[in-house]
Amino acid sequence: MKICIYGAGAIGGYLAFALAEAGVDVSIVARGGHLEAIRQNGLRLRNGDQDRTVKLIATDEPERLGPQHYVIITLKAHSVPAVAERVTTLFNEQTAVVTAVNGLPWWYFYRHGGPLENTRLESVDPNGVQWRLFGPERAIGCVVYPAAEVEQPGVVRVIDGDRFALGEPSGESSERMLGLADALKAGGLKAPVKSRIRDDIWIKLWGNLSFNPVSALTTATLEEICRFSETRAVIRAMMVEARAVGEAIGVRFAIDVDKRIAGGEAVGAHKTSMLQDLERGRPMEIDALVSVVQEIARKVDIPTPIIDAVLGLIKLRAIKAGAYP
Structure with a gap:
């Protein structure tokens, strides 16, 4: 089995390490100092008491790697269209894109x-680049639950979690998905197979949609924005609107709004990824987390006034910071 991790930062590095431990022929596409460190010293993973290093193929030229059984994309969503053509150099007829x-x-x-069957989402796939170049028939969904960071070039530290939920768009338990799940499990990860992966995607999105922009706008931690009554009210209103949008397209929410907010609060004094990106001057994941919900809401005629207001504010904040791609 050959697997390429495209965009081997923190989460990609964690996956690559686990797959290498499982004996998979795994390669990574990375760049900069992180890539050079992995080439010279291997990929080091720090996870609790574990501190180990694996050697694997690392490159910034995917064209040299040849066809893969799976390409796992761990880039931020807005970065993928620009490299889509290079990703296709890893394909043969059977390659799956995770x-x-x-x-x-x-x-x-x-x-x-x-009724929205085969609708393209402009906010996450401008001009349908991925739909056209990858082909949706290759897609396997994956919901990432762990938190990890690149502690220094070549070194990934796992903060929490080991679960990567997998699901086919059709809901079927395909051989290709089960094979990937087995490989992840062999590397010590949890890889539950979901027949309704979109439900899991929305439960995670529910938090990202609201916690991230509110945190970035206020420069406050998860704990702070959930405990301060006014920001908690904004977060709750955004989640209520998003739930209406999700339910309109068939999503089943297994938990209620307040339980989801409580889960965010329990994380504690953590800066969201959007706030971290703002502070570091990196492009912010606004469209895949917020704009896309507004886009779908327009298609199903669901009003989202609070989401719209927060989206406008965070877009301008990001533009002023040079962090809106």
């Missing part, structure tokens, strides 16, 4: 079965 990316995936309405 979207381990925050937000709603570009293939969302493929084999959805509803």
Whole structure:
């Protein structure tokens, strides 16, 4: 089995390490100092008491790697269209593309079965680049639950979690998905197979949609924005609107709004990824986390006034910071 991790930062590095431990022929596409450190010293993973290093193929030229059984994309969503053509150099007819990316995936309405069947989402796939170049039939969904960081070039530290939920857009338990799940489990990860992966995607999106922009706008931690009554009210209103949008396209929410907010509060004094990106001057994941919900809301005629207001504010904040791609 050959697997390429495209975008081997913190989460990609964690996956690559686990797959290498499982004996998979795994390679990574990375760049900069992180790539050079992995080439010279291997990929080091720090996870609790574990501190180990694996050697693997690392490159910034995917064209040299040849066809893969799976390409796991761990880039931020807005970065993928620009490299889509290079990703296709890793394909043969059987290659699966695993979207381990925050937000709603570009293939969302493929084999959805509803009135929006095969609808392209402009906010996450401008001009349908991924739909056209990858082909939705290659897609396997993946919801990433762990928190990890690149502690220094070549070194990934796992903060919490080991679960990567997998699901086919059709809901079937395919051989290719089960094979990937087995490989991840062999590397010490949890890889539950979901027949309704979109439900899991929305539960995670629910938090990202609201916690991230509110945190970035206020420069406050998760704990602070959930405990301060006014920001908690904004977060709750955004989640209520998003739930209406999700339910309109068939999503089943297994928990209620207040329980989801309580889960965010329990994380504690943590800066969201959007706030971290703002502070570091990096492009912010606004479209895949927020704009896409507004886009779908327009298609199903669901009003989202609070989401709209927060989206406008965070877009301008990001533009002023040079962090809106």
